[in-house]
Amino acid sequence: MGDLSPCVVYKQESTKHTFAIENLVEALTLSEAHPLASMAEPKTKYDRQLRIWGDQGQAALEKASICLLNCGPTGSGDIEKSCSWRSGKHNSHRWIQMDESSVGQSKAKCVCAFLQELNDALVEASLLRLDRICRQANIMLICARSYGLTGLVRISLKEHTVVESKPDHFLDDLRLNNPWPELKRFAESIDLNTTDPVVHKHIPYVVILVKIADDWAQAHGGRFPSSREEKGAFKELIKSKMIALDEDNYKEAVEASFKISAPQGITLQLLFLNAHELKQLVAIRRMYFTIHISGSSLHQIINDHSVEVDSTSSDFWVMVGALKSQLSEFISCDDVLDYCFSAIGELLYDLCQLSCRCYVNLQKIYQAKAEADFLAVEQQYRPIEEEFNSPSLPEMQKYLNDEDCRWLPIAIGFYILLRAVDRFAANYNRFPGIFDGELDEDIPSLKATAQAILNDLGCNGSTLMEDLTNDMCRYGGAELHAVAAFVGGVASQEAIKLITKQFVPMTGTFIFNGIDQKSQLLIL
């Protein structure tokens, strides 16, 4: 990995509330200039976050350079203020002013606060331009915007690879509904109808679930419980097998029963005991790793050009390269799948007299828990311009006609309206509803603009959200601190994930809905 994790935070509106930056500053150790740097115990100060991303993640944050664009006329003051507000001291070398052209030159050192006087007419155009520049320079771009009771966060970069996705739990990936041969065999070796009460109460719940689910599937034409009623009946079926009230293993099985119906993920975990490259690479941490593929298929990743590994390749692609060479030893991907299984966390049956042998056998089958978490994720992001010009129409229609929304598809409405206010601003050189006197005239104009955007995109925009359009004008470009703080918090969480290369950053556009908090991630 390179020395720098350049990252740009772009705030579309000028704001008196420097939001994203406040939280970012805090996540970063401010190196030498920080009063604590000389202290013996920065570890204590950062204890609560080191527990999440570890020394490596913290080091990545410390090395990262962040550029904040567009914090308005008072921006520089704000940065200084928020740094001191947040961290007690302003670390000036990390925040240097630069202009737009230097963003492109800043591959080596992207360290700036870019203070652009906002030209209303250019909001959308300058965003698109910035996106192009950042992509060329391989700089991560995070856009955050606060507008009335709405706002958005969007990430733009060529691709992002994660080495440690650190999933919260593996519970959904137990493959209970599709046990691989070893698990199946193990489950078969255990008799649920044993008359020995001690043995009965010590059958691991995983086994109980696998077996009862198998019974269910056989009685239901190979299907697993799916409807609410069926899931209820499945729970009752588990309960009916209890022979005593204190059988915690059965209670656990009931609680975990939903996992039977969980969709099968494509989480692959491969045991690479022979792969020389992998051993070298992974030896420092783990013997084996998991490749978790989201959004693209195994074939796609393996056939990706980047798999031709060279010295400049990132860890992720080195591992995929190793995986590819390993895969060639198998006949097909399906064969690989049979060797794959998910790691599990703290879900193994935990009762005192559980026979160690039984437990260890099961543990072997599942291959030890969280220690195994060496996950890799690859994500790709569309250029913003591409999303603007040709969003995924089926998705668009899906959001526009969201049945879950009782009265308005608010999030997609805000998405369209946020673009509409920019277009409005390009035409009128101001946002709608800025002046009390023009409020009534602005509403139909904004409505027409929003409709035009929908038409351009090829959407029959239904009767576009009259109430929402009115309220959008009512906001008049207002920035509320609470909205800015929320959006800024989201942006900084995403920045942390991008910089540390841990956990999985969002894809798509996050639309904040400050009306009923039903915010939504739109993948367009």
Add this chain to the structure above:
Amino acid sequence: MAGSLTGSGGGGGGNRWRDLDRLLTRPGNIVGPTFDPSPELRSELQQYVRVLVVGAGGLGCELLKDLALSGFVNLEVIDMDRIEVSNLNRQFLFRLQDVGKPKAEVAAKRVMERVKGVNIVPHFCRIEDKDLDFYNKFNIIALGLDSVEARSYINAVACTFLEYNSEDKPDEDSMKPIVDGGTEGFKGHARVIMPGVTPCFECTIWLFPPQVKFPLCTLAETPRTAAHCIEYAHLIKWDEVHGGKPFDADDPEHMQWVYSEAAKRAELFGIPGVTYSFTQGVVKNIIPAIASTNAIISAACTLEALKIASGCSKTMTNYLTYNGLEGLHTKVTEFVRDKDCLVCGPGTLLELDPSTTLQKFIELVGDHPKLQLSKASVTHRGKNLYMQAPPVLEEMTRSNLNLPLYELMDKVPKDVVHVAGTVNKDDKKTSALRKLRVVFKGIDGVTDMDTANGA
């Protein structure tokens, strides 16, 4: 026009609240039922609305800052803790030189220094130290807490003020809304509690299952995880070796001892993962925390508080979860009330003989299968009938114990009585407040409803 779009900085000036005023002065379509937009609305809010922030930790710091920058002027904050070094990564109002000082006091001071015009009164004490009158003066209570017990207590306090009319409908004026937040790592929740309308904390207590404890025999015989080894050293080995000397998690020597014992055991069983840091985490049940999640959650809480106070938008119903661990997931769930909730319901009905003494009443409350409230203090319409503490009040009210409750309640045939005491929950004694509807048997039921339901 660029000037009109740009902020004026936090420093004030005539248009400091211009952005907020756009929402407060203009009518909207998607607003709260009581929204009455006017140019005076903001100053009315600033004059009359009082908000209590409970907790001045990670969320509390954010809440105070957010509320102050959202236009609220009358704030108070209560927290019993002092500042520690490990707070400094996210509790941004604190500095290294503040370590050891009361959180509430430093937090209040710092926000007042930054936001002109805001007034924040700090309270460096336990939440149980304040009486009901203290809590009653607030219009909204914002929670930035990390314990179930404390949430439960404040929830009960807020619900205490709730009154029901003759049709058992909650009286809106008596509702004390709560906004509550919680975070853990990249995850968090924000919720709105409108007592009597939305579920209260107790209605959905199942959302906070008790912490899973490892069975001792697993620790002693079949350890399989690093945590098992640590808890063995902490819960079993410590007592064996130190015989009676209490373990102090804040004593680094104690912690070091537990760590080295746990490491030995881990080696014996071939279990990886025991580190000093992890040992601390397990023993002290440390919840990882980062600034950005606190920012998100408290911003959501503050926005809801602003909407409740002003009606400038409809509010969230009623529970938001945020998870940024894998991608970004948010969800709003509309939980429903528990109709039989002891805390936010109209109150537990107790039918008493008019001759029942206060002493007998306290015993009844202790034995009542649903309540089981021991060491009860009793108040009626703000009047202390009997107080267990402080000693001065106990002495003053002791003589009431032998008097009939009916007389102490000014001979009303039925009314609401508030009882504070302790309950046993998960083998732990916790403070609890309960509302009781006392009805005296044999007294003529024909009374006006106003008496029964209060002013």
